[in-house]
Amino acid sequence: MAADSAPVIAMRDITKVYTVGGEEVRALDGANLFIHEGEFVSVIGPSGSGKSTLMNIIGCLDVADSGEYVLDGQNILQYSGRQLARIRNRKIGFVFQSFNLLSKMTAEENVELPLIYQGLHLGKRKERTRLALERVGLSDRGRHKPTELSGGQQQRVAIARALATDPAILLADEPTGNLDSKTGADILRLFHELHEAGNTIVLITHDERIAKQTQRCIRIMDGRV
Amino acid sequence: MVFQSLKMALNAIAASKMRSFLTMLGIIIGVTALVVMVSLVSGATGAVTSEISSLGNDMITVSIRADKGSPLRLEDLDAIKALDAVDQAAPSGSMNATAKYGYSDAMVSVYGTTAAYYDIQGLELAQGRFIKTTDVNNGSYIAVLSDEAATELFNRTDIIGETFTIAGRAFRVVGVLAKDDSLMSGMMSSLSVYVPFTVESRMAGQPYITSISISSANAQDMDATEDAINRFFMKRFEQDEDAFSLMNMSSITDALGTVTDTLTLLLGGIAAISLLVGGVGIMNIMLVSVTERTKEIGIRKAIGAGRGSIMMQFLIEALLLSLFGCVFGLLFSWGILEIVTLIAGGISFAMSPSTIALAVGFSSAIGLIFGLYPANKAAKKHPIEALRYDG
DSSP states (O other): OOTTSOEEEEEEEEEEEEEETTEEEEEEEEEEEEEETTOEEEEEOOTTSSHHHHHHHHTTSSOOSEEEEEETTEEOTTOOHHHHHHHHHHHEEEEOTTOOOOTTSOHHHHHHHHHHHHTOOHHHHHHHHHHHHHHTTOGGGTTSOGGGSOHHHHHHHHHHHHHHTOOSEEEEESTTTTSOHHHHHHHHHHHHHHHHTTOEEEEEESOHHHHHTSSEEEEOBTTBO | OHHHHHHHHHHHHHHTHHHHHHHHHHHHHHHHHHHHHHHHHHHHHHHHHHHHHHTTTTEEEEEESOOTTOOBOHHHHHHHHTSTTEEEEEEOEEEEEEEEETTEEEEEEEEEEOTTHHHHTTOOEEEEOOOOHHHHHHTOOEEEEOHHHHHHHHSSSOOTTOEEEETTEEEEEEEEEOOOOSHHHHHSOOOEEEEEHHHHHHHHTOOSBOEEEEEESOGGGHHHHHHHHHHHHHHHTTTOTTSEEEEEHHHHHHHHHHHHHHHHHHHHHHHHHHHHHHHHHHHHHHHHHHHHTHHHHHHHHHTTOOHHHHHHHHHHHHHHHHHHHHHHHHHHHHHHHHHHHHHHOSSOOOOOHHHHHHHHHHHHHHHHHHHHHHHHHHHHOOHHHHHHOOO
């Protein structure tokens, strides 16, 4: 359905080299990757294969050493730190393995946070926060703090936070890694629902069974896709 | 955005109240020291200054040091009085002598003067009369005593018509001054006896005028009066400015002002140092806080907080800590000053708006300056490394 549209993510010859203890480590070595709008893609690879690096670059947390990366029509590589923060804020929704919610804030406030950084007005923020929480089925838990929620609920809050800004892609890094299999399956079901609603989702995992459930599976090995 | 940062900072401060309070303590102590010291000095200065001006700010005293062969006589005073800027002029010769009444005696200051002296000095009679011009012309042996002198010598103050001796000569009492309980009279000797100038000059063996008290016709413009008198004496003493000196109360007030300004600066400086130490405390805690909250910074950055937002958040937190400290400090100093005012009686020690402004300004500056480094450190953190941090 979306194969003929322009790719949301277009990576060409991306290389990232880390220097660890005086030795060069090629985390990514000429990686190419195209993801189209509305796709549900999983990136799979063993640990150390460069998938974290790939995710950091896709998520604009890091910048590649060489190559070309076009995200939603914008060429990322020559952007400054400030512009990258803006892109992260507006185009990307992160879902982490360890949820990464701010423990001192309520679920609502956590979801609202990226909208605050967008500079939205209070009324609009509240509306979007409410919608996002509704979508993950946690409307009644808005006033709870993360510590008062179960792991699955925390991950749902994190997904709501990612959805709140209506991002171009949803980037999930092992979203089920810290959950038991039943809640993990619940979360995956939520991802499928979101996919059907038209979201572009990139799911990073090392679990074949999870990867199989997605539309397309990208394997990464030794820094190559 | 600023409002949101403010809210975040407030939450962070409220999240660890004890630590926030301890961090503020440095600023609280600093502000209290600053405000209390400055207010105490300015309160005391205000009290002394108002005492001095109550002595008569329209008075100028001229001392003659060298007569240049043409000494000043009583007749010369008429020429001074004739000046437009001058209201009245009176000589004031003075000597110390032993006064005796019956078996009691006392060392008194004897002032030889004329009738005008009463108004110039703003004296007040309790009973009787002051020296009259005829007393001066006739060289009458009459005396007016201060309340203290009367009490010392006679043990009572209803002594009109009594006779006592000064340096062996008999004087009749014609008046007693009212008791003067101002601050200044306590500092100066008040066993004073006023006699006609002609009598005092004969007894002291100094027939000429060496000291003159002059009251200005226009108290608002003392400089003009001083100028006029200065010009008169310059002419009188052949342009020799060393032959005489002018002194008025406002020059004393000015001198006092210089002293207290220096004192304020000194005490304020010491207090400012303790504020500075408080600032270092804030920086210390903010640095710890930034490290502790590395993960939080990472999350915020991942979901799109730019350097500016993070910087603002921590800077405002430091600023708020400092300002809260300042507010507590001001409240604390207000309490202390109220208590001091209660104890001191008479003198009121209040915080002036400028002192408050100084304290608030100084605290904000310190919060900003010492918050800058931690805030910058937080803003510079790399999102990936910050996210990986386990705290």
